[in-house]
Amino acid sequence: MTPILATSLTIGGAGLACSGLLALAARFLSVEEDPRVEEVTNILPGANCGGCGFAGCANYAEAIIVDNAAINLCAPGGADVLKSLADMLGQTAQAAEHKVAIVLCNGDTANAPRKFEYNGVADCHAAHAIGGGDKLCSYGCLGYASCARVCPVGAIEMTGGIAKVHPDLCISCTACVKACPRQLIKMVPSARTIHVLCSSKDKGPAVKKACKVGCIGCTLCTKQVDDEQIKMEGFLAVVDYAKPLDSDAPIEKCPTHCIVRT
Known part of the structure; x- marks a missing residue:
């Protein structure tokens, strides 16, 4: 037997042995999927x-x-x-609480000025990366439609330079929540219709300079509720969506009209 033939047979035999071992392993170690x-x-x-x-x-x-x-x-x-x-x-069909997305900002082009002219890519992440964004309010909606582009059902409309969610179209997928670089979009119970459309954590004077419809931290709204349905987090009024809120009193008392019913 020539050396070449012996080598070929050795390699071939080793290959067959390995193949057999792999076949046995696949048979005895495999996990059947339900x-x-x-x-x-x-x-x-x-x-x-x-x-x-x-x-x-x-x-x-x-x-x-x-x-x-x-x-x-x-x-x-x-x-x-x-x-x-x-x-x-064979289970009970118990529906979960239906939630919809809402953009907690109402600072459109008429109410929230820009601090510089942005000429980059029309994307919120790109704009936010340039000096914290071109909007004077460092917490507001930048308006470059990153959230609208990822919505699979077209439930987000850009109007007046900010994003608005149509709650009747929202399928609660949360794609828009992940797309917003400023974390302005929240999932809230669809039964709750009163919202503070502001996310600024600045003090009143700074808010007034940056937006006409921002929360100035006056606390008037918190005095119109009886169970802390609206409470202050720093200088920002925040709705506690776990508690029902049906009274229009906070809306009527808000001096900047940042509390709305949708």
């Missing part, structure tokens, strides 16, 4: 928005089957998906 994972994945809408807290629909489906995750976390799927999941898994 077929229900695929069934649940097919029921979910396939938006992969991440609003449920998981990376995508397939990950959420696996969590439902393997980790007993709640079946009511898919906001885009709504009642139909929830009912289908409940029927398939």
Whole structure:
């Protein structure tokens, strides 16, 4: 037997042995996937928005089957998906509290001046990176539509240089929340309709200089409620959405009209 043939046979034999070992390992060490994972994945809408807290629909489906995750976390799927999941898994279809996105800023071009002319990329992250943004208010909506571009259903409209969410169109996916570099967009219960549309943490005089409709920290609104539905966080009035607030008194008392009903 020639050296070349011997070497070839040795290498070939080693390859066959390794192949056999790999085949045995695949047979005995493999983990069978529960077929229900695929069934649940097919029921979910396939938006992969991440609003449920998981990376995508397939990950959420696996969590439902393997980790007993709640079946009511898919906001885009709504009642139909929830009912289908409940029927398939023999669970009760108990809907989660419906939430919608809101932009906590009302400083449009008529009310909030710019401190310089920005000529860069029309993107909020890019604008924010240049000197903290071109808006005089360092907390306000920059207005370059980063949130609107990521909304899968077109629920965000740019009007007067700021973003506005149409609550009747919002599917609670939270994509816009993640897209805002200033963390101005919050998910709030859809049943709550009174909001403080300001996020400035500055004192009153600084707010007045930067925006005509900003919260100046006067505390008048907090005196119009009986259960701390609106409270002060520093110089900013904040709505406690866990508590019902139906009175228009805070709206009427606000001197800068930053409290609105939607």
